[in-house]
Amino acid sequence: MSFWGALVAGPAMAQMQMEGMAMPSSSSSSSSSSSSSSSSSSQSQVTGHATITADQKPGVGAAGDPVARRQQVANDHVAPADPGGMADTSATPGQAMGGMAMADSPWLGMFLANELEWLGSPQGPQAAWDVEGWVGTPTQRLWLESEGSSSTRDGSSARTELLFDQAMSRFWDWRIGYRQDAGAGPGRGWLAGGVQGLAPYWFEIEAMAYVSPEGRAALRFEARYDLLLTQRLILSPKFETEVYSRADPRRELGGGLSDANLGLRLRYEFSRRLAPYVGVGWDQRFGATASWADRQRVQVRGLEWMLGVRLWF
Known part of the structure; x- marks a missing residue:
């Protein structure tokens, strides 16, 4: 060496x-x-x-x-540097999470005309509608809903609601907003609140409570179900009823159970956007509401026939 x-x-x-x-x-x-x-x-x-x-x-x-x-x-345990200096070290955790939420929750919109139909009823032919639309994110939405009918004999009547909708679970939302009634008699405004969602076995449920400045209260309940006979042929039952805390003579509405409607519609979906249908229904008034209708020579109960179209955008 x-x-x-x-x-x-x-x-x-x-x-x-x-x-x-x-x-x-x-x-x-x-x-x-x-x-x-x-x-x-x-x-x-x-x-x-x-x-x-x-x-x-x-x-x-x-x-x-x-x-x-x-x-x-x-160095093996240090995260690599942000490429191109894109990281914003001045952003607070709240601002960073806000940016992530915006990226994960884009704004969307939808319009659905559940019912655009011609009705053959004991009161004569009528045009009826039940439409709704919303804008917002998957968990927070602003809804606009309208339901009513129009005939040459009784004129028009409609219920319109503007609601803020917030998801509270996977299948249920709570809602709060304003309702306006128009038609026979003076218009009525209501503060609105309630829930909507999917019950077991895929029943679509909406339960709403209302309070008016005049001190009246009301409840409205609606249930729907879609039964697929084939991939395109769908049978859709619908039940709807309303209850009022006390009578409103100027609008000819009695206290308690006011009316109920049960319909059965069979539609054929050419696509999810377009589905014509035919149907049959039963409409009935109760209590003081039926008494006022009888005085006006309006049948308090009867069978209805429907022909219409369902649209979705």
């Missing part, structure tokens, strides 16, 4: 003996040293995603400097 080889190998040998590691083989070393070095060099360890041989262990050569190795390990 040359003078310089001995000078370098001496301290390195002492350090590797302290750390339990073997010195790498050298062309100028003895046969016994060469055999020992070769056996230790063949040993390896698997650390993380890389296989490290004994020659690459800390403390050996310039690449095995302990300080450099610690720095490399530290």
Whole structure:
């Protein structure tokens, strides 16, 4: 071994003996040293995603400097820098979460005409509608709903509601807003609140409560169900009823159970957007509401025939 080889190998040998590691083989070393070095060099360890041989262990050569190795390990546990400096370190956690929410909840919209129909009823032919639409996100929506009828004999009557809708579970929303009644007698305004959603077995339910400035209260309940006879032929029953806390003579509405309607519509969906239908229904008034209708020579109960179309945009 040359003078310089001995000078370098001496301290390195002492350090590797302290750390339990073997010195790498050298062309100028003895046969016994060469055999020992070769056996230790063949040993390896698997650390993380890389296989490290004994020659690459800390403390050996310039690449095995302990300080450099610690720095490399530290760098392996640091997230890579944001490419192009896109990260905004000035944004607060709330602002960051707000941005994520906006990205995950785009604004959408929908218009559905459940019923656009001609009615053959004991009161004569009528045009009737039940339409609704909304704009918003999947969890927060602003709804506009309108339901009513029009005839040459009795004129028009309609219920219109503007509602804010908030999801409270996977299948149910709570709603709050305003309702306006128009038609026979003076118009009435109501504060509205309630729930809508899917009950077990996929019944569509809407239950609303109303309070008017005059101190009246009302309840409205509606249930629908779609029974698929085929992929395009669908039978849809619907039940709707209203209850009032006290009578409103100017609108000829009695207190208690006022009216109920049960309809059965069979539609054929050429597409989800267009579905003509035919149907039959039963309409009945109760209590004082029936008495006022009888005075006006309006039948308080009767069978209805329907012909209409369902539209969805």
